[in-house]
Structure formats: C-alpha cells, structure tokens
Amino acid sequence: MGIILATSRSFSDGDIDLVARAADAGHEIVRGPAHHELHTLAPLLAIADAWIAGTGPVTAAHLDAAPNLRVIARYGVGTEAVDIDAAEARGILVTNTPGANADAVADHAVGLMLSALRCIPDGDRRVRDGDWGVRRGRELGAATVGIVGFGRIGQGVARRLSGFGPRILAADPFLPAERIRELGAEPVEVDELFRTADLITLHAPGGQQLVAGALLDSIRRGAIIVNTARPDLVDEREVAHALRDGILAGYAADTLDGDTAASASPLLAPELADRVIVTPHLGAQTTQAVDNMGSMSLDDVIAVLAGREPAFPVIRKAAS
Structure with missing residues (x-):
C-alpha cells in the first residue's frame, strides 16, 4: 500500500x-x-x-x-x-x-470580459446602495480582443468569442502564424496587440512581466486587461496608475501578487473598485x-x- x-x-x-x-x-x-x-x-x-x-x-x-x-x-x-x-x-x-482546467478558465476569462465591459459588479454594488444610475458599457462584438498566449486556454477563449463576433488577435511565439489563423485569430506580435486591442486577455506562462513599462505605455487608451493566468505578468502598481490616469478603463483578474496576502495590493484601493474586478482563484473551480x-x-x-x-x-x- x-x-x-x-x-x-x-x-x-x-x-x-x-x-x-x-x-x-x-x-x-x-x-x-x-x-x-x-x-x-x-x-x-x-x-x-x-x-x-x-x-x-x-x-x-x-x-x-x-x-x-x-x-x-x-x-x-x-x-x-x-x-x-x-x-x-x-x-x-x-x-x-x-x-x-482549460475550458473552465476560458469560460471564466470570457465572464470577466463581459463583467468589465458592462460594469456588472459595479452595477450590483450601486443597486444595493440604492443607486440606479447607469454606467454605459461596450459590446464584446464591437471590440478588438487580443489574446496573449494561444495555448489550450487562449484557443478556448477564441472559440467562445467567435459567437460574439469581435476581431480576435493572438500573439504566441511558439505557434506558427498559419496555425493561429486556422484556429480563428489574426497572428500579431505582442507590441502590435497592445497598440491595437480594446481588450487584452493574458494566457501566457509566468516568469515574465508583460503589462509594464514600454508595453503598458503603448497600450490603446481605454483598453481593458483580463488576467486569468499569473500575477507576475502584471506590474500592479503601474496598472493602478494607468487606471487612475484613464489610460486603462478596467482590469479584471483571477489572481493578485501574493493572492490571499495581497490585501495591500494597489489594485484593491477603494477608489478603483468601480474599475477593478478580482476573483479568488476560481477560474479552475468547476x-x-x-x-x-x-x-x-x-x-x-x-x-x-x-x-x-x-x-x-x-x-x-x-x-x-
């Protein structure tokens, strides 16, 4: 035994x-x-x-x-x-x-996209406070969505998005451009993706920082970032500044740096609650x-x- x-x-x-x-x-x-x-x-x-x-x-x-x-x-x-x-x-x-857990995480990524685009958590909080004022959102089908990392989960996201009808870009150094096209996305380099996409969803491996520095500086104004991958892909302090400055319209994630010890994360500042959505690592929890x-x-x-x-x-x- x-x-x-x-x-x-x-x-x-x-x-x-x-x-x-x-x-x-x-x-x-x-x-x-x-x-x-x-x-x-x-x-x-x-x-x-x-x-x-x-x-x-x-x-x-x-x-x-x-x-x-x-x-x-x-x-x-x-x-x-x-x-x-x-x-x-x-x-x-x-x-x-x-x-x-690829299907579960892909589902969750699309759920976070819709929640951020339509301000769903903030709307729920407002109604509970007696505020029925409306925040105007954007439609997923009218967006250009950039998928960073086009493995199993990124491909699953693309399949789910196809029903909404957005333009889909994908950046992945390990996949040939023709294969990316076969899977329903336009192959681009990551810097072009950041300049072009209205909504960026991260599915790259950890051990690198993508949302920071020059890439973040080049991002399309008003973009939304979704991160169901790894916290180290993102410089949380720089993202918080970008949200305050109006460079980013929203950030939605299933992970934070330090996770349960991340109560001091700059992304959890009360004044950012209407633009930041964080879930507690539930992407794979189906x-x-x-x-x-x-x-x-x-x-x-x-x-x-x-x-x-x-x-x-x-x-x-x-x-x-």
Whole structure:
C-alpha cells in the first residue's frame, strides 16, 4: 500500500470519489495543508510515497523531508512552484494535468470580459446602495480582443468569442502564424496587440512581466486587461496608475501578487473598485475541472507506484 499526500484543497471534491479510487488501487490518501508550510507537512512527507501538490511551493527542503517520495503530481498545469531540478536530482518524477482546467478558465476569462465591459459588479454594488444610475458599457462584438498566449486556454477563449463576433488577435511565439489563423485569430506580435486591442486577455506562462513599462505605455487608451493566468505578468502598481490616469478603463483578474496576502495590493484601493474586478482563484473551480485535475493526477500517481510510466510527465526519472 502506498501513502498519497494530497495538499490541493479541492482534490476529490467533485463528482468523482477519488479517495475510493485510490483505495481500490491499494493506496491511502492523507490530507495536508495547501500552504505547504514545511513544519506542518514534514511528518506527512516522512511517510508519503506520492504527493498530489496544489499551488504551494515544493522545495528541496520539502523533498529532503520525504525519503520515500517517488512522484509529485502537480494538481494543475503550472509547475513553477516545484523545484524541478531538486526532484530530478532525487529521482522523483513530476507530472501535471495539461488541459484539465482549460475550458473552465476560458469560460471564466470570457465572464470577466463581459463583467468589465458592462460594469456588472459595479452595477450590483450601486443597486444595493440604492443607486440606479447607469454606467454605459461596450459590446464584446464591437471590440478588438487580443489574446496573449494561444495555448489550450487562449484557443478556448477564441472559440467562445467567435459567437460574439469581435476581431480576435493572438500573439504566441511558439505557434506558427498559419496555425493561429486556422484556429480563428489574426497572428500579431505582442507590441502590435497592445497598440491595437480594446481588450487584452493574458494566457501566457509566468516568469515574465508583460503589462509594464514600454508595453503598458503603448497600450490603446481605454483598453481593458483580463488576467486569468499569473500575477507576475502584471506590474500592479503601474496598472493602478494607468487606471487612475484613464489610460486603462478596467482590469479584471483571477489572481493578485501574493493572492490571499495581497490585501495591500494597489489594485484593491477603494477608489478603483468601480474599475477593478478580482476573483479568488476560481477560474479552475468547476466540478468538471476539479474531476479532471484530480483524475489525471491520481491516475499518474497510481501508474508510477505500480511501476508504469505516467501519462503526463513533466520530467523523466533522472539517470543514475
């Protein structure tokens, strides 16, 4: 029997009983905190054969505390919180769940676009305060939408937008221009996208800062930015200035720098509440996405513990 540590809050919280699936395969699920604080996790890591990890950090120190660990299954797509080199050096496989939450996040991105364009959260707040004054919005079909990063989620956004009828631009250095056209968008460089788009939606990987400096200075006046990707793509202080100066008309995001510790974010200033929408990392929180991420991560863990290759490896076991 293997011990599988699960530190994602939503693991087995959908329609599929993944705890029972693990038991049927001869394994036990033990729960740990999503924040991954080492002093709390260390006793659980000491007995774990596998780790289904949420968004918290997975460091070399965590791995040193887990002498029996054979696989880390990232519950999601991004692996930037995992020390891949440390895992590889210890012969620990790392997997993830590509595409598991793509539809959910694409849905949420379009929802944030409509909310920002039509001032929906601000309208709700006004009515609750007895103010039925109207703020005029804009129609999605009349906009030029720029998609930065045209992978699974960006492509899903384009498919959903096709029913509204906007002009769709896409910037992605990893896709040929012809492929972008086949998928329903006009290929452009990112600087042209910023100059041209009325609404910019970010689906690029983290580890880079896009909405800052020269790119932000060149943005089309009155543009709206949607970020369901990573907080480090955006310089929040510069975006707050752009909102105050009227350069940006709105910012809608499913993430902030520091997230739950981000109460001091300049984007949460009360005077920006009518132009800023923030949701608490709920883009991937649908029953279907939770089941997909949980099933994919658990299936790979079961495969590794049985001596088989996982379906979605991020790295291969290091050579001895």
